[in-house]
Amino acid sequence: xxxxxxxxxxxxxxxxxxxxxxxxxxxxxxxxxxxxxxxxxxxxxxxxxxxxxxxxxxxxxxxxxxxxxxxxxxxxxxxxxxxxxxxxxxxxxxxxxxxxxxxxxxxxxxxxxxxxxxxxxxxxxxxxxxxxxxxxxxxxxxxxxxxxxxxxxxxxxxxxxxxxxxxxxxxxxxxxxxxxxxxxxxxxxxxxxxxxxxxxxxxxxxxxxxxxxxxxxxxxxxxxxxxxxxxxxxxxxxxxxxxxxxxxxxxxxxxxxxxxxxxxxxxxxxxxxxxxxxxxxxxxxxxxxxxxxxxxxxxxxxxxxxxx
Amino acid sequence: xxxxxxxxxxxxxxxxxxxxxxxxxxxxxxxxxxxxxxxxxxxxxxxxxxxxxxxxxxxxxxxxxxxxxxxxxxxxxxxxxxxxxxxxxxxxxxxxxxxxxxxxxxxxxxxxxxxxxxxxxxxxxxxxxxxxxxxxxxxxxxxxxxxxxxxxxxxxxxxxxxxxxxxxxxxxxxxxxxxxxxxxxxxxxxxxxxxxxxxxxxxxxxxxxxxxxxxxxxxxxxxxxxxxxxxxxxxxxxxxxxxxxxxxxxxxxxxxxxxxxxxxxxxxxxxxxxxxxxxxxxxxxxxxxxxxxxxxxxxxxxxxxxxxxxxxxxxxxxxxxxxxxxxxxxxxxxxxxxxxxxxxxxxxxxxxxxxxxxxxxxxxxxxxxxxxxxxxxxxxxxxxxxxxxxxxxxxxxxxxxxxxxxxxxxxxxxxxxxxxxxxxxxxx
Ligand SMILES: [Zn+2]
Numbered sequence: 001x002x003x004x005x006x007x008x009x010x011x012x013x014x015x016x017x018x019x020x021x022x023x024x025x026x027x028x029x030x031x032x033x034x035x036x037x038x039x040x041x042x043x044x045x046x047x048x049x050x051x052x053x054x055x056x057x058x059x060x061x062x063x064x065x066x067x068x069x070x071x072x073x074x075x076x077x078x079x080x081x082x083x084x085x086x087x088x089x090x091x092x093x094x095x096x097x098x099x100x101x102x103x104x105x106x107x108x109x110x111x112x113x114x115x116x117x118x119x120x121x122x123x124x125x126x127x128x129x130x131x132x133x134x135x136x137x138x139x140x141x142x143x144x145x146x147x148x149x150x151x152x153x154x155x156x157x158x159x160x161x162x163x164x165x166x167x168x169x170x171x172x173x174x175x176x177x178x179x180x181x182x183x184x185x186x187x188x189x190x191x192x193x194x195x196x197x198x199x200x201x202x203x204x205x206x207x208x209x210x211x212x213x214x215x216x217x218x219x220x221x222x223x224x225x226x227x228x229x230x231x232x233x234x235x236x237x238x239x240x241x242x243x244x245x246x247x248x249x250x251x252x253x254x255x256x257x258x259x260x261x262x263x264x265x266x267x268x269x270x271x272x273x274x275x276x277x278x279x280x281x282x283x284x285x286x287x288x289x290x291x292x293x294x295x296x297x298x299x300x301x302x303x304x305x306x307x308x
Numbered sequence: 309x310x311x312x313x314x315x316x317x318x319x320x321x322x323x324x325x326x327x328x329x330x331x332x333x334x335x336x337x338x339x340x341x342x343x344x345x346x347x348x349x350x351x352x353x354x355x356x357x358x359x360x361x362x363x364x365x366x367x368x369x370x371x372x373x374x375x376x377x378x379x380x381x382x383x384x385x386x387x388x389x390x391x392x393x394x395x396x397x398x399x400x401x402x403x404x405x406x407x408x409x410x411x412x413x414x415x416x417x418x419x420x421x422x423x424x425x426x427x428x429x430x431x432x433x434x435x436x437x438x439x440x441x442x443x444x445x446x447x448x449x450x451x452x453x454x455x456x457x458x459x460x461x462x463x464x465x466x467x468x469x470x471x472x473x474x475x476x477x478x479x480x481x482x483x484x485x486x487x488x489x490x491x492x493x494x495x496x497x498x499x500x501x502x503x504x505x506x507x508x509x510x511x512x513x514x515x516x517x518x519x520x521x522x523x524x525x526x527x528x529x530x531x532x533x534x535x536x537x538x539x540x541x542x543x544x545x546x547x548x549x550x551x552x553x554x555x556x557x558x559x560x561x562x563x564x565x566x567x568x569x570x571x572x573x574x575x576x577x578x579x580x581x582x583x584x585x586x587x588x589x590x591x592x593x594x595x596x597x598x599x600x601x602x603x604x605x606x607x608x609x610x611x612x613x614x615x616x617x618x619x620x621x622x623x624x625x626x627x628x629x630x631x632x633x634x635x636x637x638x639x640x641x642x643x644x645x646x647x648x649x650x651x652x653x654x655x656x657x658x659x660x661x662x663x664x665x666x667x668x669x670x671x672x673x674x675x676x677x678x679x680x681x682x683x684x685x686x687x688x689x690x691x692x693x694x695x696x697x698x699x700x701x702x703x704x705x706x707x708x709x710x711x712x713x714x715x716x717x718x719x720x721x722x723x724x725x726x727x728x729x730x731x732x733x734x735x736x
Contacts, residue, residue: 113624
C-alpha cells in the first residue's frame with residue numbers, strides 16, 4: 001500500500017510502503033524493454049519537472065518514466081522561467097496547481113524545499129533531491145537493484161563510500177536500508193563524514209579496508225569538488241589513493257560476489273577505478289535502467305492514489 | 309494624578325524587597341512604598357495575589373524601524389513590549405539604513421516619542437553600515453543618547469577593529485553588546501548534531517559562538533572595556549565567561565527565553581519558526597544555560613525579539629530568516645521554566661529582567677525606589693498562559709510558542725505613571 005500524496009523521503013516511509021514501490025517497479029521494468037507491454041495508464045496525467053539544480057540524467061529518467069506510462073510530461077525550464085525573477089517556490093507551485101498539473105517533480109539545492117512545496121500544492125510532489133537531505137528515488141532504485149541481485153536485505157552489509165556529508169543519496173539509502181534490516185556502514189575521510197550520522201543507526205568509519213571487508217554491497221559516491229571552496233582533503237590524487245576502490249583492494253578484502261554500485265555520474269579513477277566500474281561485480285549500468293522502472297512505479301502509485 | 313497599587317507582592321530585587329506592600333505613584337514617580345498606604349488616589353489597583361515589580365528592561369530587541377516596517381514598527385513593537393511587561397527596550401541597529409550615526413539615533417528616539425508606548429533606547433552600530441570595515445560615529449551617537457553599540461546579527465570580523473571599538477566606546481562609558489559568531493564556522497541553519505543529521509540540514513557548531521566569546525573577552529580584558537555578550541547558548545561559552553570573570557574581565561551575559569526553553573530536538577519538521585541565530589542548541593546546552601542563570605554567570609534575560617514577515621518564514625527552511633518574536637512570551641516562559649523548574653526564585657528572575665540589565669546600561673531604571681520613575685509591571689504569576697499567536701500585539705507572528713503552555717500573565721504595565729496595559733489589555 002502506498003497512500004501518501006507525495007514522495008518526499010525514505011525517512012518517513014514504512015517498510016511496507018517501500019516494498020510496495022519495489023514490487024510495482026518489478027512490473028514496470030518489463031515495459032521498458034518491451035513497448036508492447038506498455039498500457040499508457042497515465043495518459044490522463046500531467047507531470048512537470050522543476051529542476052532548480054541541474055541533473056540531466058535524473059530529469060531524463062523521470063521524463064522517460066512518464067513517457068513510458070503515457071503521461072504528459074513537461075519541464076519547467078527553471079533557469080529561464082519567472083523563478084529567476086524572484087518568484088517564490090510556493091507561488092510557482094500554486095501556479096502549476098492551477099494549470100492542472102498532477103505530479104510535480106522537484107530538485108532543489110535547499111533542504112526541505114520539496115516538503116514546503118508539497119505542503120502548499122494539491123498536486124503530488126516527488127522529491128528528486130533536496131539540499132543535503134534526501135534523494136528518495138535514487139535510494140529506491142538502489143534498493144531495487146540490491147534486491148534483484150541479493151534477493152533479500154536482512155543482515156546484508158552495505159558500505160557507502162565517499163562524500164557522505166553532502167550526500168542525500170547516502171542519507172536516503174541509510175534510512176531505507178536500515179528499515180529493511182541491512183547493516184549500513186558509511187565510510188570516508190573524517191572531514192566528509194559526521195559522527196552524528198550514527199544517530200541514523202549506521203556505522204561510521206574512515207577505515208576503508210574495514211569497510212570493504214564483509215561488504216555484500218559497495219556503493220561509491222561522487223566526490224563533489226564544485227561544492228567545496230574549502231576542500232576537505234588535499235587533492236584528488238591523495239583521495240583516490242586513500243579512499244578510492246580498485247581491483248587490488250577488492251581482491252584483498254572484498255567478498256567474491258560483492259555488488260559494486262554508483263549513482264553516477266562517476267569520476268573515473270577517483271571514487272572507483274575504471275577496472276572496478278567496468279568489472280564483473282559492477283551493476284552501475286543496471287542501476288540506470290532500474291531508475292526508470294522505479295520512477296515509473298512511483299508515478300503510477302501517486303497518480304492511482306489521486307484517481308481513487 | 310495619583311495611582312495606588314494595593315496589597316501586591318512587591319518584588320524589587322535592587323532594594324532587596326520581597327513582601328506584600330502598597331505603592332503610591334504620584335506625578336509619574338514612585339512616592340511611597342509602604343504597608344497599608346491610606347492616601348486618597350485617583351485610581352486604585354487591587355494587586356492581591358500579584359507580583360508588583362519594576363517594569364522589565366529588554367537589552368535586545370529588533371524594532372525594524374527604519375526600513376523593515378512590514379515586519380514591525382515602533383508602534384507595534386513597543387505595544388508588544390508593553391503586553392509583555394516591558395517598560396524599556398533597547399533597539400538593535402540592524403535597520404535599513406543601519407543605525408550608525410546620530411541622525412538615525414535621533415530618528416529612532418523621535419519615532420519612539422511619537423508612536424511608542426514604552427521607553428526605547430537606541431543602540432548604535434559598531435561599524436559603518438555594519439560592514440565591519442570602519443568605526444561608526446560612536447561618539448556622536450553616544451552624545452544623542454545611544455545606550456550601547458552592537459553589530460548584532462554578526463560579529464565584527466577583524467580582531468583589531470573590535471579592539472578599537474571596545475577601546476573607543478569605553479571613552480563614552482558605552483557597553484558593547486556582542487553578537488558572537490565566527491561566520492566561517494556557521495554555514496548551517498540549525499544546531500549541528502543528531503537532529504540536523506536526521507533532518508538533512510547543515511549544522512552550526514557550538515565552536516562558532518565560543519571562538520568569538522573567547523576572542524572578544526580577551527580583547528575587552530586587554531583594554532579594560534565593558535562587554536556584554538548577547539544570546540549565550542553553549543556550555544563552553546559559559547565556562548569561558550566564568551573564567552574571564554575570575555580574571556577580572558568586565559563581562560556580562562544574556563540568555564534568551566527560547567534558549568533556556570527549547571532544544572534542537574524540538575525541531576521536527578522544516579518549520580522556520582524554530583530557526584534562529586544562535587540556533588536552538590542541544591539538551592545539554594539548554595541545561596547549562598539554565599544552570600548559568602541560576603549561578604549568576606548569565607546576568608540577564610533578553611528576548612532577541614526578531615519580528616519577520618510571514619513570507620520571510622513560510623519558505624524553504626534554509627532560506628528563511630533567522631529569529632523569533634519574544635517580548636510577549638518572555639516572562640511566562642521564565643516563570644514556567646526557571647521559577648517552577650527550581651532554577652530561580654521569583655526575585656532572581658525579576659532581577660534578570662530589571663536591575664541587572666539597568667546596571668549594564670548604567671541606568672537608574674529597574675527599581676521601585678522612592679523617587680524613581682514609575683515604571684511598574686503587575687503580573688498574575690499563577691494563571692496558566694497558553695500562548696495565542698493571533699492575539700499578540702506584535703505585527704509579526706513568527707514564534708514556535710503558539711499553543712505552548714506557560715505560566716503567568718502581565719496584567720498591568722505602567723510607564724512613567726501612565727497605564728499602558730490594564731487588565732491584560734492595551735489601553736494606549
Ligand atoms: Zn544576535
